[in-house]
Every structure is written in C-alpha cells, then in structure tokens.
Amino acid sequence: xxxxVPADTVRAYVHGRIADADAWSVEAHLSxxxxxxxxxxxxxxxxxxxxADVDSRWSAVAxxxxxxxxxxxxxxxxxxxxxxTAGPAARWAWLTASLAVLALAAGVGAITPMTGGGELPxxxxxAPLVPxxxxxxxxxxxxxxAHEVIASTPGGGLRLLLMRSVTxxxxxxxxxxxxxxxxxxxxxxxxxxxxxxxxxxxxxxGSLLGVGxxxxxxxxxxxxxxxxxxxxxxxDAIPSLLTVEFAPVWLVLAVVAALVVTVRRDAFDHxxxxxxx
Amino acid sequence: MKDGDSDDELxxxxxxxxxxxxxxxxxRNAPWLLIRLRxxxxxxxxxxxxxxxxxxxxxxxxxxxxxSEQAGGWLWSIATRRLIDAHRRRAxxxxxxxxxxxxxxxxxxxEDEALASSFGAELAVALDRLSPELRAxxxxxxxxGLSVREAAxxxxxxxxxxxSRSRRARLALKExxx
Numbered sequence: 468x469x470x471x472v473p474a475d476t477v478r479a480y481v482h483g484r485i486a487d488a489d490a491w492s493v494e495a496h497l498s499x500x501x502x503x504x505x506x507x508x509x510x511x512x513x514x515x516x517x518x519a520d521v522d523s524r525w526s527a528v529a530x531x532x533x534x535x536x537x538x539x540x541x542x543x544x545x546x547x548x549x550x551x552t553a554g555p556a557a558r559w560a561w562l563t564a565s566l567a568v569l570a571l572a573a574g575v576g577a578i579t580p581m582t583g584g585g586e587l588p589x590x591x592x593x594a595p596l597v598p599x600x601x602x603x604x605x606x607x608x609x610x611x612x613a614h615e616v617i618a619s620t621p622g623g624g625l626r627l628l629l630m631r632s633v634t635x636x637x638x639x640x641x642x643x644x645x646x647x648x649x650x651x652x653x654x655x656x657x658x659x660x661x662x663x664x665x666x667x668x669x670x671x672x673g674s675l676l677g678v679g680x681x682x683x684x685x686x687x688x689x690x691x692x693x694x695x696x697x698x699x700x701x702x703d704a705i706p707s708l709l710t711v712e713f714a715p716v717w718l719v720l721a722v723v724a725a726l727v728v729t730v731r732r733d734a735f736d737h738x739x740x741x742x743x744x
Numbered sequence: 745m746k747d748g749d750s751d752d753e754l755x756x757x758x759x760x761x762x763x764x765x766x767x768x769x770x771x772r773n774a775p776w777l778l779i780r781l782r783x784x785x786x787x788x789x790x791x792x793x794x795x796x797x798x799x800x801x802x803x804x805x806x807x808x809x810x811x812s813e814q815a816g817g818w819l820w821s822i823a824t825r826r827l828i829d830a831h832r833r834r835a836x837x838x839x840x841x842x843x844x845x846x847x848x849x850x851x852x853x854x855e856d857e858a859l860a861s862s863f864g865a866e867l868a869v870a871l872d873r874l875s876p877e878l879r880a881x882x883x884x885x886x887x888x889g890l891s892v893r894e895a896a897x898x899x900x901x902x903x904x905x906x907x908s909r910s911r912r913a914r915l916a917l918k919e920x921x922x
Contacts, residue, residue, distance in 0.1 A: 480779065481775075481779060483779075483783075486868055486871075486872065487868075487871050487872070487879060487883075488867050488868035488871045488872070489868065490783065491871075491883065491887050494780055494887060495887060497776050497780075497816060498816040498817045498820055499813070499814075499816055499817065500816070501750060501751050501813070501815070501816070504751075504772060504773060504776055504816060505772060507775060507776045507779075508771065508772050508773075508775045508776065511775035511776070511779070512775070517775060517778060517779065518775075520778060520788065520791075520792040520795070521774045521775055521778060521795075523792075524774070524792050524795050524796045524799075525767070525770055525771075525774070527796050528770070528796055528799045528800060528803070529763075529767070531800070532763070532800075532803055533800060533803065533804055534804075535759070535761060535803065535804055535806070535807060536804045536805060536807060536808070537807070538759070538807035538808045
C-alpha cells in the first residue's frame with residue numbers, strides 16, 4: 468500500500484477533532500496498514516487521557532492472563548483419524564465382541580473337537596465372518612450416530628466406507644492371527660484371504676443391496692458353504708475352503724469383487740446405506 | 745524480540761505463549777483500538793472494558809491467527825463482537841438514559857473542520873448532510889462490517905429500522921455524489 472494517512476490527520480483523529488468522512492477513511496485504512504497504526508500509537512502516547520486507560524487496562528490484562536486455547540490444525544491425517552474413529556458409537560463394543568467370538572472359537576475348537584475323529588476348524592470357520600459384520604456395523608448402520616450427517620458430505624461415500632473397512636480388517640486380522648497362534652491352529656493364510664475376499668464381496672454386493680443386507684447375504688452364504696464343505700469332507704480332513712490350496716481362489720474372488728466396487732463406485736453416493744427403518 | 749517484528753510475527757509469538765511479544769502487540773494496537781471504540785460507544789469506561797476483554801480474547805485465540813497482514817482487521821473483528829456483547833449485557837441490565845453515538849450527534853465545530861484535512865470534499869459534504877442517525881447506521885454496517893442484527897444491538901434500534909435507514913442513507917449519498 469502506497470497511500471498513508473497524513474500526519475496532521477492522524478493528530479486530528481487521535482485528539483477527536485476530525486470530520487466523519489475523514490475519520491472513516493482513517494479507520495478503514497488503519498485496519499490494513501501497520502505503518503499507520505504505529506504512527507498513531509506514537510501520536511497517542513502524548514495524550515494522557517488515552518494512555519491512562521491503555522496503561523491501566525494493560526495491568527489488568529497482564530495480571531489475569533487466561534490459559535491459551537489449544538489450536539489443532541486440520542490435516543489430512545487428523546481428518547482420517549476423526550472419520551475412522553468418530554463414526555461407530557459401538558466401536559469398543561464391536562472390538563470386544565470380535566475378541567470374545569474369536570477367543571471362544573479358538574478355545575472351543577482346541578478343547579473339544581466337534582466331529583468324532585477329525586477336527587472341525589471352528590476358528591477358521593468363524594474368523595472370516597467377523598470382519599464382514601464389522602464392516603456392516605461400522606458404516607450406515609443404526610450404530611453410527613453421525614451417519615446421516617456423514618452421508619450428506621462429499622467424503623461420505625465409498626472413500627469413508629473403504630477407510631472404515633480397512634480399519635475393521637486390520638483390527639480383526641490381528642485378533643484372528645493372535646487367536647490362531649494361541650490355539651495352535653495351522654497357517655492363517657487361508658482364512659485371512661477368505662476374510663479379505665468376503666469383505667470385498669460384501670462391498671461389491673453393497674453397491675447393489677446396501678452394505679447391511681450385503682453383509683447378511685455374504686455371511687449367510689459363507690455359513691452355508693462351510694457347513695456343506697464340512698459335511699462333505701471326510702471326518703479327519705479340513706474343509707477344502709480353508710486349505711492353503713484354495714487360497715488362489717479367494718484371491719481371484721477378492722480381485723473380481725474389487726473390480727466390481729471400482730466400476731460401481733458412484734453407487735455408494737446415491738443408494739440408501741442404512742438398514743434401519 | 746525486536747522492534748522490527750511485524751504484528752503478524754508478534755501475534756504468532758504470542759500464540760506460542762510469548763508474553764513479551766504479546767505486550768509489544770498490545771502497546772502498538774491498544775491506542776487505535778481504544779480511540780475507535782470510544783468513537784463507537786461514547787462511554788470511555790465501557791470502551792476501556794471492551795478493550796480489556798478484546799485483548800484477553802486475543803491472548804486466548806492468538807494461536808489460531810493464520811493470516812498475513814490481516815492483524816488489524818482480525819483485532820477489530822474481535823473487538824466488535826465484544827462491543828456488541830457489552831451492549832447486550834447493558835441492554836439487559838438497564839435501559840440507560842442518553843443517546844447512543846453521542847459523539848456523532850454532536851456537530852463538529854468550524855475549528856474542527858478546519859483542523860481536519862479532507863480527502864474527498866464531496867464525500868465529506870454528502871456525509872455531513874446525512875442525519876446523525878443515518879450516519880451511525882452507515883458507519884456500523886459499511887465501515888465496521890456489522891450485520892443488520894448486530895447493528896441493531898449496537899444502536900439500540902429495531903432491525904427493520906437499521907435496514908430502512910441504511911437504504912435511505914445509501915440513496916442520499918448516491919444522489920449527493922451523482
């Protein structure tokens with residue numbers, strides 16, 4: 468800014484002998500000009516009536532400074548953390564439930580094999596169901612208090628759904644692997660891949676049915692498939708769905724489902740994601 | 745801390761808890777703020793109260809200042825909020841006697857006019873022709889950037905009156921400057 472308030476105008480303003488039009492010009496300019504503010508402060512220091520208030524109020528301010536407010540800047544990371552953690556009101560309940568279910572499955576499976584001679588891999592059967600239910604509960608369900616607010620935001624569609632799904636998968640996989648190690652179950656690779664594939668399938672069907680209904684369908688399908696496979700298998704064999712040899716199939720299923728989600732990604736912005744009502 | 749620091753730098757330092765920087769910021773900015781507040785409320789005691797509250801708020805919020813060379817406008821926007829709050833409190837307490845904006849009602853003497861140098865004689869004449877009520881509304885809404893509701897609190901008049909006076913003032917200025 469090249470224009471500055473003339474010195475005699477500053478003086479007139481400080482002493483209150485100034486016409487309104489000029490005072491307005493001075494005030495509008497002072498808001499944006501540091502140099503003129505400094506000049507005015509120098510001029511004002513010769514006015515005792517003014518400086519008495521300035522000094523006494525400084526003493527009052529300095530004697531009683533409050534605690535400063537904490538400023539948290541909005542970063543991408545903070546946004547992620549808030550979106551992931553703030554959503555499901557029942558996240559601790561969900562985590563505890565996952566833990567309990569997997570621990571029970573591992574414990575029961577290890578202590579009392581449910582078929583006559585062979586072992587029924589209870590943990591392997593139950594573990595892939597846990598993340599699906601987590602995904603269903605974490606997004607667009609009655610458990611998310613902020614759901615309607617979130618759904619109305621630009622970031623509330625697929626992006627948030629994927630972020631929460633990743634969170635759920637990460638948490639439940641760690642618990643499942645720990646349960647598997649603890650119970651002496653075999654390689655965790657088959658059921659982890661099965662989990663991934665089922666979650667992707669849930670998302671893919673979710674673009675058509677809504678996430679809640681898709682989770683129910685995929686979960687039910689899994690239960691039926693595992694039961695049939697168990698009945699089908701010889702008493703002492705692990706159902707083929709849960710063997711390492713079957714892993715590539717899960718991988719292909721996951722990739723296909725991921726492709727479906729990519730193609731239908733816009734659907735998550737429009738469909739009704741809630742299963743309430 | 746040096747004298748060469750800008751207000752921006754002082755505010756940021758104050759936001760990190762630097763009291764010396766905060767004092768320097770106060771020394772530089774309290775005078776103009778106090779003068780402007782006095783011109784707005786005509787009560788030196790109230791103006792000083794608002795000044796104190798404003799700077800307490802500045803200390804609390806200094807960390808959130810992220811502007812560049814907007815420290816003056818930032819400070820004034822905090823001060824206007826405090827000023828309006830003070831008027832609300834006062835309005836609740838008692839319907840005080842006396843005209844708001846007394847210093848605006850008082851017409852400047854010939855000596856005052858001579859002392860002040862004029863930037864735009866036409867604008868000055870046009871402004872002076874406005875009634876004090878119209879001028880007060882124009883000052884609150886245009887110069888100080890208050891909303892209609894805030895101006896109504898500050899001037900102790902209904903919102904509808906603020907709107908109609910503002911419209912009349914703009915029309916009058918437009919005619920005078922045409």
